[in-house]
Amino acid sequence: MPTALITGITGQDGLYLSELLSSKGYRVYGLVRGQNNPKAAALAVTHPFVEILTGNLLDLSSLVRAINAAAPDEVYNLGAVSFVAYSWQNARLTTDVTGGGVLNILEAVRFYQDSTGKQVRFYQASSSEMFGKVQEVPQRENTLLWPRSPYGVAKVYGHYMTVNYRESYGMHASSGILFNHESPRRGPEFVTRKVTQAVARISLGIQKDIALGNLDAQRDWGFAGDYVEAMWLMLQQPGADDYVISTGTTQSIRSLLDIAFDEVGIDDWEPHVRIDPQFFRPAEVDLLVGDSTKAATVLGWKPKVGFDELIRMMVRNDVDQQSKLAAG
Incomplete structure (x- = not known):
């Protein structure tokens, strides 16, 4: 063993x-x-x-x-x-x-x-x-x-x-x-989980909006x-x-918001999002996208879960968690 x-x-x-x-x-x-x-x-x-x-x-x-x-x-x-x-x-x-x-x-x-x-x-x-x-x-x-x-x-x-x-x-x-x-196990301080948790709470009427920083920052999320x-x-x-x-593709915070709010049936997320300067980084990293060709060639590794599926998975998990918390 x-x-x-x-x-x-x-x-x-x-x-x-x-x-x-x-x-x-x-x-x-x-x-x-x-x-x-x-x-x-x-x-x-x-x-x-x-x-x-x-x-x-x-x-x-x-x-x-x-x-x-x-x-x-x-x-x-x-x-x-x-x-x-x-x-x-x-x-x-x-x-x-x-x-x-x-x-x-x-x-x-x-x-x-x-x-x-x-x-x-x-x-x-x-x-x-x-x-x-x-x-x-x-x-x-x-x-x-x-x-x-x-x-x-x-x-x-x-x-x-x-x-x-x-x-x-x-x-x-x-x-x-x-x-x-x-993943659904991501800490709520990270932007993806912060968004999916907030979207779940907004859809349940527990929370009104979410404060974010740079909506145009792009990341390679898997x-x-x-x-x-x-x-x-x-x-x-x-x-x-x-x-x-990496996945080799990038998504912006705006794309994250589009998918997360769509999962709970909210078409227009702008009324629920406010920009707060405290969430801007002192030195921003604007575009990260990786080339994982070496991993694919040597390790035989490729990502299986796409960005849309990932965010919807996280939102569903947070809706379930927040519903249980609200029910006591």
Whole structure:
């Protein structure tokens, strides 16, 4: 039975990845930060097959203990301070966790390999936010990185540290440069879930409108359930490498609003949307679209769920959730 350790296990990607690995016969360990973490209690209920270990990406010794306890064949580092807007408010914490945490987990894996002689395959969750002020459209694995947020800068650090450990120590360390990927499990602070949750509440008469920033920003949005399969495929290859994971198409916030409101039967969404300057980024990333040809060719990976289907899935989930909450 192969064994995997996942950091960031309670996030949307961690939940989908743990389900995928379990379905493939893996023994799955999840790293959770802190004692009496409410997310750990929820995880134990929804994903009882996950064996929970405590640790913190800021604490190398805790990572060493977790890896020794799990004795993993594969480590997936999904843990990060991942909300871009928050990274301007807390640049230091974002840098320490999202950047420095990668170094810590790489070191812990290296120590384990040196002491046991067992090779561990490592996955690093890199991000399309590393491209920032894009220098090429679409963006590929070799496109110049120009991050435009503290989060993006921290992700660049973690990305290149992963490359460095692969080249310096011969580690099987791969990075997935994932473009935006969403699901009903996405946190409500992210714009897709913020919209679908608000649309559900508006359709039920619970909420009147939603405040947003730049409606013309465009992103390459896919389904998280598809993207975690790409993570797993990377670690099944004989050699480690970096891969862009994307749909290759872009949608604007306006398109997101069109589909979300249409799902609940509202044709004109403009009366329900107001622009609030606080939601504009200090440095905007206007157009991100990825070229995942390498992933298709080498991994045999392609996205299955389209944008329209994804947003409607999220809206239906939120209508169901909000209806239950309203009913008490």
